[in-house]
Amino acid sequence: MEHQSYNIISPEHGWIIIAGLSVLWIGLGYYWGRRAKSMDGYMLAGRRVGLALGTATVMATWVTSNTTMLAPQFALELGIWGMIAYSTAALGLLLFAPLAARIRRLMPRGYTSGDFIRLRYGKPAWVLFLLISIFYGFIWLISMGMAGGILMNAIAGIPYEIGMSVILFVCVAYTLFGGLYAVIGTDYVQSVLILIGIVIIGVAVFQLVDFGTVYADLSTDKPMLLNALLPASIMAVFNNLLFGVGEVFHSNVWWSRVFAMSQKAGRRAYLIGGLIWLPVPVAAGFIALSSGSIGINITRPDMVGPLVAANVLGQAGAIVVFMVFFCSLASSLDSLLASTSDLITQDIYKKMIKPQASEAQLRKASSRIVLGLGFVAWIVCLPRIGTLADVLFFAGPLVASTIWPIATGLFWRKANARGAIAGMIAGSVTGLVFYFVVGWYSASLIGAATSMIVVVLFTYLFPGTFEWHKLDEKTAASNA
């Protein structure tokens, strides 16, 4: 362990908090999960989720362990622009709001983002899309699992393998029992806890060190962090923005929420949720930037958030931090598990393998897939390879390349399959090339840009004439 200075919380305290929260989530998951009587219930929480729960789940799901670990890291590495760059991910949610309204209207019986791509662009595009989406979902899942283990270890000294396993196990358990009802219900509780926790920590730091001191210390010791012309962070701003937009636009995590919410709630939930999320990385970033003034040695940049928070508030504060992290992890892990499993169950199992599957069979398949995902994630997380940021940013160009195919697919009749496929491929390839040749901070940007140009070109050159009603798939006897 490189960090020798102090133990943040004792393993015993860590275990008590984990146990307490785990029992809470699993209990609530089971209780709310009993509402899930049908596949619509299990996968989409009855399709009538209201504004409060809708907003909370949008916000909580977007507050991932990345927000609590990576946002402070961005601030510490890239300064004020870094903080702002991270916040731009809120635009993913905000820009999705009009799409949410449109999706709900066009596909009242829809289940997944895959459904949309299949109905809109046909099978080849669908397969390509599924590859991108499942790859991204899986990478996100692994990064969450790893983060859980790392955090438990750094804050409470719990061995990485054990911490990671416990978190995955708990999330799989309550997602399995309760489906999206459990996910959305627990998200509400988790979102409130996260917000309260961040305020407590932020205010504590603000009171401990005078802001003038923080600013002065940064000017002396880390001047580039205050620089408005720090090249690396300027590049990060739009790259991160487009990565965020790509993530939200394509992922079934967000589409399933649209299908789960009532018609009225959808658009507003994304707007309000996005606005609530927006200041969170700024608060987290501030906590990181004050580390120098407080006199805390940072041994790894992704630990700056927990290190500062725990140091500033002592034992009680460390417990608050631990709780916030566990909540942010759980609120995203459960969503990922549920939505990725839905995508695989609906799009692969039902549409490709067994179209005549009954509700009971689908439910069983869905459960097995949740378990399977959890298990494979566990295996991959066990050796603890790589750093979180590297792993996730690799998916950037892939998801950014889906932005224009999806948005134009929803709004332009002339958008066509060839454009969508070409856009996704061109965007992904050029983005990845830039990732390796120029740097990670350019990849999503280039992916989105290339995809946009290709989609617009193909729409102009080979205009389609799509009929919107085709998106409303009749469930009874349709063969995809």
Next chain:
Amino acid sequence: MQFPELFVEIMIMVSLGLISVSVIVLIVLLIVDFVKQRVW
């Protein structure tokens, strides 16, 4: 060219303020939904 101190300070204070307000917003929204019986 440095970000001015006041700018940064305001940005952070506003953020902390917004987050505090958000908690209240979420709770109020839930109460409203509860009253109108449209929680889920």
Next chain:
Amino acid sequence: MTFPYRTTTFSSWYLSLVLILISSLNLVAGDQRPEFRGKYELMSRDGHVRLRWQAVGPNAIYELQQSDTPAFDNAETIYRGPDLATFISGLPDGVYYYRLRMNDGDWSEPLTLTVKHYSLQLALTLAGLGAIVFLLTVALVLKGTPKAIR
């Protein structure tokens, strides 16, 4: 060091030799120079670096100094404590020298860090491109569909 035991001349020589060897080993161990882990010539394009060093026994207090000259004039102690790593960021363009010692012993070999930020031109170009893509996406999403759906 006096010897309370009577010994023959030969064994007292031998013993003295052994004792000298042992104490010189102790001296060496006590003044052990800690070593950085990884390369000693580092390059950063964004002004941050993570320095790590080898643990040298328990209860060691390390001191890390930073200077802009290889002779370490105007050196600044940027860390003092038991940790085995530190993260440094926000450095402007330039060459920085680091050295490390343990328990106020001898200094390690200096580590050189060259910070050369990415070209601002490249950054602004990419940002400009990003802004365009972003704004066009906003326009697409807000404008929506040309005709209302039935």
